[in-house]
């Protein structure tokens with residue numbers, strides 16, 4: 001087991017990892033920018049190192065500084081959290097070259113899944129269902145037209161190097177296609193320096209359903225069920241649940257086993273999430289995240305398995321603590337991402353949180369690094385806390401969520417709490433009857 005883990009992150013996820021390390025009796029090192037000197041993760045860690053000025057590229061993304069912090073403190077492993085360097089294959093390589101363990105999958109698997117076309121090709125080879133479309137990048141308009149005619153309109157033109165929903169264009173008819181191709185290429189070239197694009201069938205009303213997996217790198221892999229993250233705004237997840245209200249046990253088992261088998265064949269190591277669009281009973285792979293995700297606590301709530309413990313065990317060579325037969329799903333869990341943003345316009349609202357009071361009681365978990373008097377710096381993402389509620393079934397979970405939201409107090413800044421208070425009372429949400437466009441349509445009604 002590791003002696004000392006350096007946590008290359010900030011905010012709630014740094015605390016989350018720190019808690020797991022403490023439980024396992026592992027020393028912790030926090031790193032921080034000058035803007036985060038008074039942050040909770042710095043206060044609670046055994047040691048801390050300032051790694052640079054506020055801008056992420058100079059601190060949390062600064063590989064040399066983080067490596068230096070490992071050397072100064074003698075950390076033998078790094079947990080990257082999510083975001084920042086968590087899916088940076090070069091970072092994983094550099095750590096390995098310095099005999100520091102990267103708590104995550106191999107650099108090779110990070111690279112494969114980081115390239116959309118390569119990821120899709122790999123998924124298909126491993127028997128994971130993918131969206132019908134071109135095999136790799138399309139060369140020219142003629143080839144694109146031929147492929148689009150084959151799969152049928154509407155189609156989606158996507159950038160190979162894509163991310164954050166950029167470089168994506170829908171073509172509803174052949175007449176739209178040339179224009180969609182040229183705008184997607186221009187956007188992709190400007191955003192990613194790579195104008196390769198590919199084509200997929202455009203799904204009109206899908207849900208976003210993702211499968212959590214854990215592999216030991218030696219051919220054993222388990223799935224921990226799925227999460228439904230269909231409630232999104234601008235491709236950002238807002239509300240996540242486990243299990244999905246749209247799946248039955250048979251569908252859950254089938255897709256879970258498909259993914260676990262694929263990860264076992266790949267020899268995948270650590271935590272990963274295989275993301276799908278789901279429509280009319282069919283799953284379509286969109287991407288794989290080779291890291292812990294923001295919404296992992298809903299899976300922890302219904303399985304009782306600590307994903308960060310598992311990540312650390314696997315990275316240290318201790319293998320997985322569970323086999324597929326040990327995994328059981330209990331009840332239902334929902335996570336609300338509380339952001340420091342205006343609940344209608346979503347304009348960020350950094351500043352001092354004058355009063356912060358979190359709900360408690362049975363089935364409630366709040367992951368947050370905020371405290372009363374904390375000043376939210378303007379340099380990073382606006383997530384200030386995650387409210388995770390667990391109940392014996394979805395109805396109980398929703399009742400508990402409603403009262404937990406009533407108890408939650410965030411004063412001094414704007415937060416998205418009022419949005420969740422609206423959502424928890426909405427009929428479609430209560431019925432679990434929503435697709436990936438539902439939230440945007442709901443928000444547009446008020447404008």
Ligand code: ADP
Pocket residue numbers: 131156162163164165166200201202203204206208235277286287436
């Ligand atoms: P990015 O990496 O840019 O976020 P993704 O491939 O993950 O790109 O897709 C982002 C979002 O775009 C998905 O969550 C979904 O909302 C939408 N999307 C992607 N592919 C399709 C498709 N074939 N049909 C419909 N919507 C899609």
